[in-house]
């Protein structure tokens with residue numbers, strides 16, 4: 395067999411030479427080329443919400459492909475993009491009035507940062523300090539890496555990342571540290587702070603670290619008090635993942651800039667949107683061409699992706715999505731006692747449709763060697779789960795049945811048992 399020339403993301407090929415060949419998918423299942431079924435318990439890296447190959451999304455992409463595949467988006471527009479933008483701004487009436495399209499979560503964040511920096515520059519009050527949360531993850535491009543926590547993900551690039559003030563993570567019972575740190579910075583250097591960027595309620599790649607809507611509301615209130623732009627990176631938390639349409643809804647706040655991507659097309663095609671307030675837009679709106687927002691990618695506003703996003707939106711209106719989210723989060727909650735009672739599992743936590751737990755006494759951090767062992771074990775049982783270090787989490791499509799949740803939990807428990815009795819060591 396010849397080796398594949400593909401270089402995969404977040405993959406150490408020396409340790410994982412073979413990739414699983416997927417031929418098709420349906421609902422919450424992936425099928426490999428031999429027809430083996432795998433439960434997609436992480437929504438194919440957090441993107442899928444309505445289930446794979448939803449017929450309405452597939453039909454919308456097909457219909458759009460017959461009309462218009464792609465058109466330059468500078469100076470041109472089209473129905474799917476216009477409809478999508480209308481739907482997006484209707485979610486935050488009178489607050490976020492402008493929609494900038496791009497292709498991924500990372501670019502949505504880059505756009506947000508450039509909007510925030512440009513806002514101050516065009517107002518002739520240039521500012522230099524960007525604030526983010528410790529351990530945050532905002533993507534893998536340079537701006538997104540810079541606002542993210544420093545970790546093994548970006549160590550080789552660290553000298554090239556711009557400086558960011560990281561607030562301590564608002565861990566349970568330590569929230570005051572985060573607030574005090576931010577208040578001190580605002581008091582001393584408030585007029586030099588560009589923006590605060592946060593993953594609202596759940597820090598995903600950091601290991602599904604969760605904090606309260608109260609704290610989120612407090613951070614937002616401080617930004618308002620000191621006139622600092624509040625950027626919500628809802629790339630992972632958006633589209634019902636935390637129980638509400640956006641995580642910010644639980645804190646009853648509207649950010650000045652909102653980044654969305656992953657669930658936007660329900661995981662069918664790459665697309666992102668950065669929503670901005672009218673005030674931010676107006677800082678660029680000028681007869682001075684130098685104040686143009688100079689950002690684009692070739693595929694900005696791709697019609698197929700926009701049509702897919704519109705179809706994903708319609709599913710919210712025509713199917714009981716809210717009920718599915720409620721049922722799924724109740725089903726996940728029902729599993730908590732079983733998991734919490736185990737001596738080898740700790741910090742069982744849930745926000746909406748995300749359930750996470752840590753394997754106790756294990757080596758912490760992303761490079762924890764139990765992660766690949768558990769990953770292989772789970773796959774051998776037909777379940778796709780991708781532990782982040784010693785954190786095991788479930789983040790499934792909303793159509794996942796309670797039966798499948800049981801299978802997933804049984805598989806996790808089986809993996810922990812095998813870890814405990816050394817079976818994974820022998821298998822590795």
Ligand SMILES: *Cc1c(COP(=O)(O)O)cnc(C)c1O
Pocket residue numbers: 497498499500501503531532533534593598599627628629630631655656
């Ligand atoms: C995944 C993620 C990103 C990056 O999205 P990509 O589409 O992978 O570029 C940014 N922010 C958050 C919070 C994410 O979870």
